[in-house]
Amino acid sequence: MNVPTIVTPELQKRFHVPGRIAALAGGLLLAASAYLPWAYDGDALDNMAFLGGPSTLQFLGALLGLLLAVSAGMAWVEPWADRKGILPRLLMVSRRAGWTRGTKALGVGLLGFIAVVLIAIALELGGLVTIEYGGWVALAGALLGFVGSRLLTPGRAPSLEKVKTPAWLEIVSIAVLLLVALLLAAYALNQNDGGTFLSILAFIGALVAFILRVGAGGWLSAAGQRHRNVLVFSSFAVAFLFPFTQNGSDANMSIATQVLIFAATAVGLNIVVGLAGLLDLGYIAFLGAGAFTAATMSQSAFATIGWKPPFIVVMLIAGLVSATLGLIIGSPTLRVSGDYLAIVTLAFGEIFRISMSNLDGSDGPDLVHGSSGIPAIPNLNLFGFDFGKVHTVLGIPLGRFSNYFFLMLLIMALIVLVFTRLNHSRIGRGWVAIREDEKAAEAMGVNVFGLKLLAFAGGAFLAGLAGAVKAHVDQSVTPDQYIFLESAFLLAAVVLGGMGTVMGVLLGAALLKLVPEKLRFVNEYRMLIFGLLMVLMMRFRPEGMIPNQRRVLEFHSDDEELVEEIEEDLPYEFAEEH
Amino acid sequence: MTYYLDQLLNGLSLGSLYALIAVGYTVVYGIVQLINFAHGEIFMIGAFGALSTWIVLSWVTGGSTAWWNLPLMLVGGMIVAVLTAVLMERFAYRPLRNAPRLAPLITAIGISIFLQEFVRLFYGQIPGFPDAKAAIPFPQLEFFTGPAIDVGGLQVHRGNFFVMAALLICWIFLWWFVNRTATGRAMQAVSQDPDTSRLMGIDVDRIIVVAFAVGASLAAVAGLASGLRYGNIDFKMGFLAGLKAFTAAVLGGIGNINGAVVGGLTLGVVEAMATTLIPGQFGGPAWKDVWAFVLLILILVFRPQGLLGAKVVDRA
Amino acid sequence: MSSQTPTVASTESRHVGKEEILAARSVTMRFGGLVAVDNVDFTVHSGEIVGLIGPNGAGKTTFFNCLTGLYKPTSGEVRFSGQVLPPKPRSVVVAGMARTFQNIRLFPNMTALENVMVGRYCRTSAMALTSILRGPKYRREEEATRARAVELLDYVGMKGQGGHLARNLPYGDQRRLEIARALATDPKLLLLDEPTAGMNPQETRQAEELIFKIRDSGLAIVVIEHDMRFIFNLCDRVLCLVRGKTLIEGTAAEVQSDPRVIEAYIGSPDSDDEASGSDVATEGEAGNA
Structure with missing residues (x-):
């Protein structure tokens, strides 16, 4: 995403510490705001009018806020953890993640998510006055996080895919990820309210942007390539399970x-x-x-x-x-x-x-x-199985x-x-x-x-x-x-x-x-x-x-840098040399 | 006999409409080797521009349908059509000039859908303008419409006369423009070798814009003529007309202006005759579009250079 | 599978092959009023290298295209191993004639290995259903294709380069890759269109060695080239075309000493370039000879 360069590298150099503090604080503020009412009335989205009882959307917002705080804070945690010498392996992994890049992506995504939610509330209830103080707190948190994250220098490029992980962990991660995708899809599909649906899309967008920028995308695609059969099989298994989530x-x-x-x-x-x-x-x-x-x-x-x-x-x-x-x-x-x-x-x-x-x-x-x-x-009837009838399984x-x-x-x-x-x-x-x-x-x-x-x-x-x-x-x-x-x-x-x-x-x-x-x-x-x-x-x-990487090459034939980058790590669709 | 002459005349006027649009495909193709698939929508926009001009005029004149509305409507239609075409070139096609061939074609389809939907959704939202979701009646100007004229026993619809006359004038104008003006000669140069033309100091970008503008002006003429001929316009009119006009351009030899005219007239006559000459169930008017498309496919397969010869034959 | 692994040079092979592989009889190619190739006769015997020379615009590449089915000659016929070939590039390749291009035409976004594997296309048979079902036969064929491609890359001196995109290879390697791709079609006759164009002296020498190596493995070779030193070092026979007509055909020595050839080159407007080009090559050769 190309945000116009109001925040120049010089500015980033000078203010990256306050920026990090702001991002951290913004994330925490947002997470806290989930316990405040966001909307005046329970009719908007999924009932955000309670004090102390976050709705699902508020909960998802809080999740993003915490994620922002954690990824902004990692820069401070890393050296600290090094001194104490605890969890050296986890630290090695963390060193390969692009936390700051992730923070910047999430800063944008989070602001987008909150904006969608608040606009949806205002549209559904009629006017900005229907947004409760909690909503404004959330917006303030998101804005703080956004501005803070903009002030950070992008930092190291992630190289998570180079982390050696045991095969079982990769397979489990793939399966878990697909299950989460299934649940999210089922949840999103069950929303009959357009605002909620859009908010969930915004949430997914912010999360995916974060995951990709942190570098987990590279790791996942590497893992996916190593276990293609698992990936394909579990994708179909998850799709097969989908009707069971619909009651x-x-x-x-x-x-x-x-x-x-x-x-x-x-x-x-x-x-x-x-x-x-x-x-x-x-x-x-x-x-x-x-x-x-x-x-x-x-x-x-x-x-x-x-x-x-x-x-x-x-x-x-x-x-x-x-x-x-x-x-x-x-x-x-x-x-x-x-x-x-x-x-x-x-x-x-x-x-x-x-x-x-x-x-x-x-x-x-x-x-x-x-x-x-x-x-x-008429409906199909295959081998005695009537497609028109309701069948009860489990x-x-x-x-x-x-x-x-x-x-x-x-x-x-x-x-x-x-x-x-x-x-x-x-x-x-x-x-x-x-x-x-x-x-x-x-x-x-x-x-x-x-x-x-x-x-x-x-x-x-x-x-x-x-x-x-x-x-x-x-x-x-x-x-x-x-x-x-x-x-x-x-x-x-x-x-x-x-x-x-x-x-x-x-x-x-x-x-x-x-x-x-x-x-x-x-x-x-x-x-x-x-x-x-x-x-x-x-x-x-x-x-x-x-x-498809080859298509990227075809469409960007004059971008030498991109070509080098793709060649360095030729993906699955090319025939590799044994 | 009269019946066949009637059909012939009908075909010629239909063909003139195709020819006017086909010129737009051909001029642009001749210069940038791009099939501007969205050109049919420019024709549609031209018709809506002409209609809008009349509507605005009618606020002053109280809905006069006097003949002098025509030049004003024509200018209005042209301005809107040319503006759309130039914007389209500038923002959608120009950035893709060195992209793989698939890219501009997909872009063209995107533009085509976008323009149709844009008109369908938003035209009626302008205060005082009719809803464009259904066909809109086109003002029937005096002199250019009205009772058919009797020519030696043939009853000729006035709209038909107008289309054929418009084509003739535009053709003469185009000939003059391409062969007698500096810009026209620059266009010829660019179509033969853009790189050398650039070295010779020709502003190739400007020439491309001119090509789009010329095509759009003629499409606007066709849009107005179509409104007068059929009595109504709608947001979908550009799709089929565009496809037919493209057929005409290929039939005559794409890249060749005279070819577009010859191809358009031929296609019009073939279409009119096919409905009468093909016997049995498959000869009715319901099948005429099918026969036009069959003709298109046959030409593309067996004579891609068209009747008069195209500038570029190898389309790999 | 007719995999013919190029074998180590045998000293006899130069003299064994006298069988006529390619025979072109009075080939003429007209483009409108222009006669690009005019009544040219041409034969190639197995195991020999034939050079095709002539000033720019003499119709060498057009003649090449007539031989390889890219153009259908206006008149005359081309026989390959006694058969008249249909003028389709693919049938020509299947019959056993492979070529390279004057301006390199690799598949730029495929790796070097994939480029060579595409060359195996016409010698393999897996169709849609086999490719989808992936039986043992399919796997064997695919494995053999890959092994052969690796072997060929090795053969042309590109060991370990298979993973690079063709577009990113250095110029000399691109030329070599084109030869490897052509060899992958198991040809009996290899047609090279200016294989050393744009190469430096060292690369030229390597190319020369490669071509000898290929010839020694039993293939017949036709080379278009401007570098005279290269041609006369390499070729058993030379055909000189001027304005589409055969000027002279004979052994390298005969052609080299023929005053008409020199005249044809001196008389052509770009003779200066040609001369300097071969001078550079001469310097490069000096140390080797």
Whole structure:
């Protein structure tokens, strides 16, 4: 974050001691303020009107405050602990952490968090007068912490990843972190109040910024790389546990399932865009093709195809139909590339949508009932498992959407598997080579056309699978669900999250779907915001939130310093030399 | 026979609309090799600019639809469109000039969505302006709209005449601008070799801005003409029109101004004829966009240099 | 797997190979009105190094591109091992002809090792499903690819450099990496487009040694070069092109002493550069010879 340099290095040199004191005091003040009432009325956010009984949000604020105090104070603790000679190992670890950098990040994050909370209170209750004295104390603490942290010199760069940690500790840390993520996600999702939801997002943002700046991010990603299987497996385990945190509430599960469908499709798109480097602006058509195929072969009274094979077969057919479309859309890549290809895919997407609207019996054969689509698609029944019924497991009822959530999770696992395995294989290398220099790749014997077709067909196949499930989740399929804006929306998830990474796209897709669901006023402005976001991302961080390092290299080809830095510690996606 | 002539004329006027927009794609492409995907929205903004001008005028004139509104509306539309295009170039495209090709294209899609939504959400919030979430009726100016004119037994809609005349005038103006003015010649130089042009003392950044401005002015003309021809405008009008105009630009040979005009007219006629000449269920007006896009794909695949030849053929 | 590990030089290999590998018959390449390559005949026998020289703009690289399928010749035919090749770069590589580029075209954001592994692409077969399922066969192939790439890096003198990004390598190493990448395709014929351009004398000498080493392992080599000293040291035969036409073809000694060759170079506008370029090389060679 580039805060304008009002605080010059000279100023920092002179005032770093008072700065540290201020940050420490600000953090403590904030932590204390959690026991004071912040709001005039209990209706705002999660009841902050009590004296002595902090609400969850206040508690989270206090947590951040304490964190700020601790990380600001570490500079004094370290030499002290050295003299006494206690806990030398912990101290070694602490020496490698970028406490001061973390303090500076947290100073900003904390102020942001308090600002969001107070503004939300004022908006929900009507005016600044509804903020109680505790709120002002909190703001004062946050401001003090912010100003104090600004006065600190950034200090040493963290090198936590060089700390030798036992494997079990790493694995446990990964698991704990994922569990915390699950609980936070579940908690955030359960908030029906927009202000609370936004405040939690601000909290997560501040915490993540702190963790990254302190250097724990480097350590975590190193640990994650050493235990990739553990990481992947426990991620899915945590996702699998998610429905159990919802107590049978279908409202959140409906959102979660939609997020999962969207994310799965976006990861599929990322194979085409992120790995093969082909911009596909008509990708939603493949999801649509899968959905329409499944709908026409479903048990719905409006289905137009008499043959009713089991869903597994339908899903495969849906995938194959999409893949065939993918091959057709991909075939111009033999002669067309770059911007022209993007336009071709866009045109194909439009052709698909218009054709579906026209197949209504009057302008064409009556295959999908035109723009009214195929309604009343019944729930799935796989091997005697009825997706429409509530099943109770361990006393926790799991409703209709939970059932589909599990199914989508399986498909997601498949898509992620395809993505990562293809990425790190002969084929993935071919794709990178094509992205880097198509002519040279061809001259070195890489089957450029074949690989591009493979990306299109493979990505389309996976989207087709997701589409088949989507037809049953939505219970109806209409052409207007598959318009260009949806393709652009998918692309936004990929761009925002990070081209060529799974985690990035998952994060991007979750944010893009969740934020409008939870924040009513955002819903109205969502396309406006995402359009703007795409422009800003391309301008300032084209590689996305969680980038693929090779993509960083491609987008910042003239930043020599960055290139050196990446080369020094080549990440997982590069083939390392044994 | 009259029916076919009618369709031909219809196609030509539709094609003139495409041609006016297509020039914007082609001029910008010729100079920076950038497909300004958001150009369709400039057309839409031009139409809204013209409408806004009329609304502001109507506060004074009490809603007069006299012919003299037209030049004022045109100027208003152009100012808004040019301003948008220049800002867009300055803040979104210019920083990306050396970025990988994917970046400007994604930016263009972002801008396109942003502009559409911006108009949809905020146009109606300006006091006195109509809500833009649905189509807005466009003022029907006297003389330029009204009863069709009878030309040798053909009933010709006045809006059609206006579009075709506008294209003709703009074409002549463009020819003069590109070939007879210093700026125009500088544009030609930059399109052939930007680096050498820079060494020769041409301000390449300024030329690029000029290219965007020229394209935007013509798009504004098209926006106004479209409003007069169809009788209403909406925030979504730029998407399809932009895509069609791009098709026209490629059809004629992108980077080639005459190509844009020829391509636009051809596309218009093909579209009009396709609805009448293709027999059976797939020939109706519901399929005309499909046939236009099929044409686009076929050209991109089999003759990417277009009818008149593009400046750059290799698009790797 | 047809992995042909380059073996230690055998003294006989220079004389054994008389089999015709590449035969170009009256190749002509026209761009509009310009005839870039005009009716050129060209043969390469296995195990020999053939030089392709000529002043700038003589059509050397265009001719190269005709041989390697980047261009389809306007007329004439190119046979490789008796077969007429389809004018597709990929089929040419698969048939056994690999090339390097005049202006280096590595994959800049891949590591050196990955660059060489891409060269193995056409000699490996794992497709999508195999790559996803990762059976023992896939693992074996992937391991062999990696081992071969490491070996080739070693062979061209880049041992231990595999982890560096191609873009960060020094210039000489980039040239060598390109050769390693080309060798990874298991070629029978290697075409080098100005392999020493921009190199200092020491690097040039190393390149020369490398090329000899490759030739001695049984490959035929075609070299485009401006450095005359380099060409006449290296080549068994030399073809001189001027304005797209064959000026002379013969042994290095024949071409070297032919007055027309000297005239062609002196007559060309940039002859000064060429002359000074080879002078530098001469000084570098002096100590070695």
